[in-house]
Amino acid sequence: MKPKIIVYKKVDKKVLELIEDTCKVVYFEKLDSQNFPVFLEELKDAEGLIGSGLKVDHELLDQAPQLKIVCNISVGYDNLDLTALAERRIMATNTPDVLNDTVADTIMGLILSTARRIPELDQWVKTGQWESGLGEKWFGVDVHHKVLGIIGMGGIGSDVAKRAHYGFDMEILYHNRSRNEAAEQKYGATYCSLEELLKKSDFVCLMTPLTPQTVNLIGKREFELMKESAIFINASRGKTVDEEALIHALKTGQIYGAGLDVFVQEPVNMDNPLLSMNNVVTLPHIGSATYETRFKMAMIAATNLVTGLKGDVPPNLLK
């Protein structure tokens, strides 16, 4: 008999077909408060779970006694309690590397649109305010030849460094748990302390995973260390930043602007002060969201799932 698995995110037909070859699939395009009780019922005899963002902890696992594997369609896995999963001998996987270029493109988009005020000026043109010459109050700041500080020089951080080095002649500083010699050799990146990076960078780009060590990694003290002209970019996770401190830094001119793909609360609350600031460019957590990359991520997650359920080691097993 085919093992029963649950897909809890909208995926391409080809992804479902790959899984259906060896599994019986129960499909939820997305989970919400309406269908969650049905999902929990289905979980009782499910052997696999594939999707992204669902909190998988002891409480959920208590409802899933047959589970053998949990496959994230994401590189981040802060939604997974790996200790709880290991205690129950349940495998967990993610989708690293395949999304590096796409997320790095998004980050460059945030850097450029914040520095050159693209969304603001777009609105200015579309609302008929472009009457004559462009006054200085609409000028932005240069990106090329500036200093980019990358906190978290992993897969995505390295691809941001590549773009900044080759495309924009930027000087790259980075802070990481350990030295990244490849980024140093290929993109001329210089390793430095977090404090030095914050003091010297024109653009500060946060790209660490969310872990107990990185919660509120950037807070009041860190914003105080940044230049008044600094632009802060976050595409990691909302909780790596103390959002109150960020709001304060932007309101008081401690930093120049911010480009954000992630928020503490997602979807973001409409009363979040960040949404009414002209010097903030926002995106709805779409770093990896192109058709091509999301398809590849889902295919990789499906391959992890069927490999694990076959009894082999899945390619992206998390330890």
Ligand SMILES: NC(=O)c1ccc[n+]([C@@H]2O[C@H](COP(=O)([O-])OP(=O)(O)OC[C@H]3O[C@@H](n4cnc5c(N)ncnc54)[C@H](O)[C@@H]3O)[C@@H](O)[C@H]2O)c1
């Ligand atoms: N916005 C999006 O759509 C999006 C897309 C993909 C990934 N992400 C987030 O970005 C994160 C990074 O992705 P990646 O593929 O580059 O991961 P990665 O593991 O390749 O790189 C992360 C880097 O951060 C470093 N790091 C970890 N803890 C640190 C700390 N305390 N101080 C300094 N450096 C630290 C690691 O050493 C590593 O080099 C993911 O975990 C995810 O949360 C967001």
Ligand SMILES: O=C(O)[C@H](O)CO
């Ligand atoms: O971690 C990731 O891959 C992205 O945030 C998409 O969920």
